[in-house]
Each structure stands twice: as structure tokens, then as C-alpha cells.
Amino acid sequence: MGNNVPRMMLAAANSGAGKTTVTCAVLQAFVNRGLKLASFKCGPDYIDPMFHSEVIGAKSRNLDLFFYNEDTTNYLLAKNAADCDLSVLEGVMGFYDGVGGFTTQASSYHLAKATATPVVLVLNVHGMSLSAAAQVKGFVALREDSNIKAVLLNRCNPMTYPTLKQAIEAETGIPVAGFLPKLDDCSLESRHLGLVTVAEAQNLKQKLQLLAEQAEQTIDLAFLWELAQSAPKPAFTPPALPKPLQNAPLRIAIPRDNAFCFCYEDSLTLLCELGAELVEFSPIADSALPADIDGLFLVGGYPEVYAQQLSQNKTMLQSVYTALQKGLPCIAECGGFMYLHKTIEGVDGGSYPMVGVIDATSFNTHKLCRFGYTTLTAQCDSMLFRAGETTPAHEFHYWDSTDNGNCEHAKKPTGNRNWQCVHANENLYAGYPHLHFYSDPMLAYRFLQQCANHRKKRDHE
Incomplete structure (x- = not known):
């Protein structure tokens, strides 16, 4: 666990903004570049990590500050990312939405703060223009330690992206690191508990590659890579674990x-x-x-x-x-x-x-x-x-x-x-x-x- 764990979090303004789609696009694009990745999901969700795992070829993990404390969280982050080039954390719900809906406990913000992870805010800008800048400004201003360092625009019209990027950066000072357009062919199916499982998703490998190809064209992956390098080494005291049983396995x-x-x-x-x-x-x-x-x-x-x-x-x-x-x-x-x-x-x-x-x-x-x-x-x-x-x-x-x-x-x-x-x-x-x-x-x-x-x-x- 001696490395610095280069990492970033992809969080969002709200559920349904496309966090998992954007996360899978970024993961697959970096995997296609030959990098070894670790991925994590904020909170208790089981299904999103399955999609991460399908991309990176290794088990994705959950990081959950309701289940355990900050030391254990950083321990599991470092433990599971120890031999990886890059770690990507996917947020949960809206960035500040925590336990009970009106606290930040166990929220994406809480996890980013506890792990000192730089945050990329994913915004669904379909039907928006300058109001997107207001959202970014509000999210950055709500907490001084938000650690929001960049923005990614989802479902963005390629024709309006340059103007929207310029407006957001001028109004907020936060860099826009690219966009994904609306991609109907890459939608991930849902059912009553959220997305369908990986085993049931139709044409998943093809969808992931299409997402990665789009990310290569319209997301500044080099910027994201540099942002991840800025994350400090996780600090923690390892949890006390019982000794293994002698009559194993x-x-x-x-x-x-x-x-x-x-x-x-x-x-x-x-x-x-x-x-x-x-x-x-x-x-x-x-x-x-x-x-x-x-x-x-x-x-x-x-x-x-x-x-x-x-x-x-x-x-x-x-x-x-x-x-x-x-x-x-x-x-x-x-x-x-x-x-x-x-x-x-x-x-x-x-x-x-x-x-x-x-x-x-x-x-x-x-x-x-x-x-x-x-x-x-x-x-x-x-x-x-x-x-x-x-x-x-x-x-x-x-x-x-x-x-x-x-x-x-x-x-x-x-x-x-x-x-x-x-x-x-x-x-x-x-x-x-x-x-x-x-x-x-x-x-x-x-x-x-x-x-x-x-x-x-x-x-x-």
C-alpha cells in the first residue's frame, strides 16, 4: 500500500445525470490505453460496480462511510488500488445527498473529503445553457472544501459545447474537461432496483467500446489523468482484524x-x-x-x-x-x-x-x-x-x-x-x-x- 493512489471521483448534481455511463466511458477509454484500473462506488449500490468490473476486468469495490469510518475507508481504497495506475470513484445520488436526505454523511462529498479525492462534476445539460454555470457555481460554493476541480457535460449538443464550455469556465473558474453527447445506442437498461445486471445487459461490450471511442474524441483524458495524479497518498490507521482461523480453509x-x-x-x-x-x-x-x-x-x-x-x-x-x-x-x-x-x-x-x-x-x-x-x-x-x-x-x-x-x-x-x-x-x-x-x-x-x-x-x- 505504498503508492500514492492516483484517483478522481465522477460525481453528479443528481441521480439520473449519467454517472455510470460517463464512468464506464472513462474507464474503458483508459483501459484501451493499456492502463490497469481500480474502480469504486460510493455507497451501498451493488449493480454499478458490476459494470465497472466488466470494464476493468477486476472486481470493483464499494466505499461506504455509513458502514465504516474514514480510516477503514482509506485503508480499503489503498488496499484495492495498490497495484493500479489509476482509480476512479463513482459518486452516489446528488453530490451532497447523504443519510436522511438532508445531511452530507456518507454522501459523495463526504467520501471525496475523507479520501482527499479530486472531484469531476458530471452535469446532464440536456435542455440547459447558462443555467449549467449556475449549477456548477452553486455546487462549488455550498462547501468551501467541495474539492470540485472540473466538470464533464453529459447529453451535450456538440454544436453548443464550445460556447457552453466557455460560459461555465468564465462564470465559475472551473475547467470543463469535455462532454458526451446523447448516445441512444449506449443506454443501459433498468428495472425496479436500478440497472439490469451485467449478465443481462444487451450488447454490453459493444456499448462500452462505443462509449470509449466517444470519450477519446470529446473528453480531455490527459487532463483527467493529470488531475488524478494530484491526489495525495491516502492516510489511515488499518482496522484491527481477527487472526485467521487455524483449521482453514x-x-x-x-x-x-x-x-x-x-x-x-x-x-x-x-x-x-x-x-x-x-x-x-x-x-x-x-x-x-x-x-x-x-x-x-x-x-x-x-x-x-x-x-x-x-x-x-x-x-x-x-x-x-x-x-x-x-x-x-x-x-x-x-x-x-x-x-x-x-x-x-x-x-x-x-x-x-x-x-x-x-x-x-x-x-x-x-x-x-x-x-x-x-x-x-x-x-x-x-x-x-x-x-x-x-x-x-x-x-x-x-x-x-x-x-x-x-x-x-x-x-x-x-x-x-x-x-x-x-x-x-x-x-x-x-x-x-x-x-x-x-x-x-x-x-x-x-x-x-x-x-x-x-x-x-x-x-x-
Whole structure:
């Protein structure tokens, strides 16, 4: 972790401004120039990092100041960018939009400030002229330490770009580093949780190359490169991590297919560093869980979209049910939690049998429910938690459950909204809240400890 981590953040005035499109264009253009890149997403989003990963050929990571502190954030930034030529951070929502909507906590601004990363503000200027300068001026002026160093214009008319660039720079003193025109052929498809996953995106490789070709023509990549070099070396105290388990490696099954693909890569890496070996499988295509596994981590995803295929794979459903009945330690978050239900309502409205460990139905609410950050307080001792312990979490789902559990008490960080959730015991964590192991590395350690206990019991039997 000794390098300076050349880096920049692509942030935006608002959601829908085209951050991910611009980020992918810039990433692909630099990859085409032969550079090795790292990429990061501000906040809890799972899908945008998948697109980054498709471009750079390595796993993109999340940086989230609600889940962990500034030291850990800078540690993960430096750790994951250590051998890369350039790191690109993609912002979340509007630049200053943080926890609760009216704070800057965990916002793109907060991350840029905490990591001393220069910011390039992406503006969707479709239908705008001089008002674009007013937006830039306002964003720069709201906080003296905004670190906004440049602007990129998205959906910009090539004919008006020179005049618009001149006006913005004259009015604000902030350089304009180029633009992307409206590119209908390069749009990224969406669904109820945001963009579709990489595996489902149509003609993605072709779209990425078209974006990169456009970036080469109309974005000042040399300027962005120099801007990234100005970022100082990250400063941090590394987090205290538990020692790896001695009886490793512990085989942890993790689903990887179109139905299950939402997970924090740093959480998985931490599991491996503490003694896990991840064994991938497909609940859609495989007939059973992998052999000789010591634990199961059912990550989130879109089981409601693939409910019919999941339900038809009866041997896999039986394999999971039997394993959990025998005490296989299991973490099941959001989509993984839904998979453990007795039935899921599919996107087509049909009812589809699932594993059945949770005697409940997961159903479509047709709206986001309990969306956003929350803090969990354990109501009892369980595999991951001791009674009274708290941990940050995140929920993002349209489907709900007829039985969310009552082993955790969840409370929003602002306001008074709170609720009971999570099914938990000595072998199980199952609920809608997503966890990040770097918020408390002991969560990962306790999970692996229980996996080790299960292995001993299995080997003895």
C-alpha cells in the first residue's frame, strides 16, 4: 500500500445525470490505453460496480462511510488500488445527498473529503445553457472544501459545447474537461432496483467500446489523468482484524448466477483472509449444493425475476433445505432470505415454492419498502451477534415478507421509523438487511467459527 493512489471521483448534481455511463466511458477509454484500473462506488449500490468490473476486468469495490469510518475507508481504497495506475470513484445520488436526505454523511462529498479525492462534476445539460454555470457555481460554493476541480457535460449538443464550455469556465473558474453527447445506442437498461445486471445487459461490450471511442474524441483524458495524479497518498490507521482461523480453509458456498449476484466484494475478501475458501454454485442450474461445504452465504439478487427457474430446480431446493435442517451455518441477505421462504411471488404475479426454511411468503409491494440505511440492535444471542450489539445495515427491496423475524430491532438513522426483523439462531442469519463485514470484522469471524464447529460435528459423525 505504498503508492500514492492516483484517483478522481465522477460525481453528479443528481441521480439520473449519467454517472455510470460517463464512468464506464472513462474507464474503458483508459483501459484501451493499456492502463490497469481500480474502480469504486460510493455507497451501498451493488449493480454499478458490476459494470465497472466488466470494464476493468477486476472486481470493483464499494466505499461506504455509513458502514465504516474514514480510516477503514482509506485503508480499503489503498488496499484495492495498490497495484493500479489509476482509480476512479463513482459518486452516489446528488453530490451532497447523504443519510436522511438532508445531511452530507456518507454522501459523495463526504467520501471525496475523507479520501482527499479530486472531484469531476458530471452535469446532464440536456435542455440547459447558462443555467449549467449556475449549477456548477452553486455546487462549488455550498462547501468551501467541495474539492470540485472540473466538470464533464453529459447529453451535450456538440454544436453548443464550445460556447457552453466557455460560459461555465468564465462564470465559475472551473475547467470543463469535455462532454458526451446523447448516445441512444449506449443506454443501459433498468428495472425496479436500478440497472439490469451485467449478465443481462444487451450488447454490453459493444456499448462500452462505443462509449470509449466517444470519450477519446470529446473528453480531455490527459487532463483527467493529470488531475488524478494530484491526489495525495491516502492516510489511515488499518482496522484491527481477527487472526485467521487455524483449521482453514473452510469451504463456504456462495451463489453466482443471474438470480444471486449482490454482495460486497470486500466482505468476501475478508472471509477469505480469515480462512474461507469460496465455492461458487448456481441455484438455477446446479442440482445440489457443492460437496463438503462448511457454510452457506446466500447473497442478494433478483430471485423474484427468476422465481420459476429457481422453483423448478427441486433437487437444489431440497439440498439447501436438508443442509440447513442439519445445522449448516447460513447467512441469507435480502434475495437470499427470500429464497429460503416457503413461496415467492414472481414478477409475473405467480406463486412459486422455494426452500421452505422460513415458513412465510415473499410478496411484491410494488414500491420500495424500508429503503436505505438502518442500524440493527440484536435482541438475542445468535451466530453473528450478541444481545444488545449494534451494527449498520442497508435495505433496498420492493418485495416484503409475511414474517420478517424479530431477532433484530432496526431503526432509521434519522426520524423515528423502526421495526423488527431478521430470523437468527446459532446457525442462521436471514433477513432483508444487508451487512458489511468491515463494519465489524467479528461478524465474519463468528460466522467462520460456527462453520468450523459444523465441520467438526460433521467429521465426527
